[in-house]
Amino acid sequence: MVGLVTGIGLVGWGGIASIGGLVAGALALQQRMRDGRAKDGQQDGVVRNDAGIPPGGPAADISPYEAYKLGVERKVAEFSTARQSTVIKIVHHDPDEYVDHDTAVEVIDTLRKAGPDAKIDVVLHTPGGISSATQQILHALLNHKGPKTAYVPYRAKSAGTMIALACDEIVMGPSAVLGPIDPQYSWLPAHYLAELPSDKSADRISDEMLVLSKMAKQAMKEARRFACEYVNDAHKQDGTCSLTDDLIGGGRNHDYPILPDEAKGFGLKVRTNMPDACYGICQPPPKDEPFLIVSMFNAEDGEKIDPAKAPQLPRDRNGFRLGRDVFR
Structure with a gap:
């Protein structure tokens, strides 16, 4: 999903508060996206994601990449059991x-x-x-x-x-x-x-x-x-x-x-x-899918904002930004 915010003219404390609100919204929606990944249907009446983790379960807060790895490991184990074999996985993306x-x-x-x-x-x-x-x-x-x-x-x-x-x-x-x-x-x-x-x-x-x-x-x-x-x-x-x-x-x-x-x-x-x-x-891992936040800062006299000096959005524990600043 891509959220687009343009022309909001963030200035001073109001701008800081708006950025905080955007980040909080991004975090909340990211969590809802994690909880909503239900690819394998229901097991015992509980909807689970591709890694076999029910929303709200003990590991519901894991990152999409961690869930992907668990899902691949589960598929390898299922294939090994079905084939009664030892599986060697040589997969490069x-x-x-x-x-x-x-x-x-x-x-x-x-x-x-x-x-x-x-x-x-x-x-x-x-x-x-x-x-x-x-x-x-x-x-x-x-x-x-x-x-x-x-x-x-x-x-x-x-x-x-x-x-x-x-x-x-x-x-x-x-x-x-x-x-x-x-x-x-x-x-x-x-x-x-x-x-x-x-x-x-x-x-x-x-x-x-x-x-x-x-x-x-x-x-x-x-x-x-x-x-x-x-x-x-x-x-x-x-x-x-x-x-x-x-x-x-x-x-x-x-x-x-x-x-x-x-x-x-x-x-x-x-x-x-x-x-x-x-x-x-052999499915590829999930890409970094942060919200695209286009921040249009008003600057006096047409002065351009240096992206290096602009507020930076936080990263999650895998190093992915929770939002991506795009300056035009």
């Missing part, structure tokens, strides 16, 4: 989130605690990640003897595709995408960087770029080796490395979307009957 070494530690520890024969369900929603961390995850999955299924409701690109390929089967949403697994080196496609000396004479290439080209060539070699080594045999129709070699050097852009039908055409063991729970697990 923020641009700064990706498969990193913390992800590798979490996956390795989850597999270790689950036991060698446990059924594993990997729920993936990620743009990719670090090669070395991905290799650790692939090694752990390869050495796990129990059945492994990857669920991709929306996307599992790059390193996410490799993690999916390490499982016995892949369940994709009808519009979900996998992607090429060609390495990127120094934020550049390693495949093209490795070919640089063939495209330009040595006297036209800097020493730095020549070194990067050699390192990219090595990265391509390593990627081909470990991708072929860790892809599950269920996806190797001809028993060779042709699948991974094509996904690495097949001439596609790194962000190329591989939809389910094309994935099946590659010989991947893919089905598209995605459980609703996996969509819920």
Whole structure:
């Protein structure tokens, strides 16, 4: 919801009192919005929000983000119970989130605690990640003897595709995408960087770029080796490395979307009957949705108000402003 206050000409104590009233109103309406989030219907006659918390209950004052986290945890637990499996959640929404070494530690520890024969369900929603961390995850999955299924409701690109390929089967949403697994080196496609000396004479290439080209060539070699080594045999129709070699050097852009039908055409063991729970697990967190308060301060002689010196609205315990000042 967006509240818009314009042209009120706040001056002196009257202005301060008006701002206080706006903040109090924002707080009250924010609380009503929290209490009104009822997505899962009624349980025992009590309306609950997506986290399973009834309005006015012990945790009714938690932030929308905390409620979101509780809701995801509940969906993971329900999916695990329904499948009688151990669920590994690799879900990234923020641009700064990706498969990193913390992800590798979490996956390795989850597999270790689950036991060698446990059924594993990997729920993936990620743009990719670090090669070395991905290799650790692939090694752990390869050495796990129990059945492994990857669920991709929306996307599992790059390193996410490799993690999916390490499982016995892949369940994709009808519009979900996998992607090429060609390495990127120094934020550049390693495949093209490795070919640089063939495209330009040595006297036209800097020493730095020549070194990067050699390192990219090595990265391509390593990627081909470990991708072929860790892809599950269920996806190797001809028993060779042709699948991974094509996904690495097949001439596609790194962000190329591989939809389910094309994935099946590659010989991947893919089905598209995605459980609703996996969509819920991969839903993005709530955005900061404060009230938009446009404060129009009257200034003498047309003087503009410096936003840095204007009254600042308070923040909640998650650091989100309870209102947003917009000065025009």
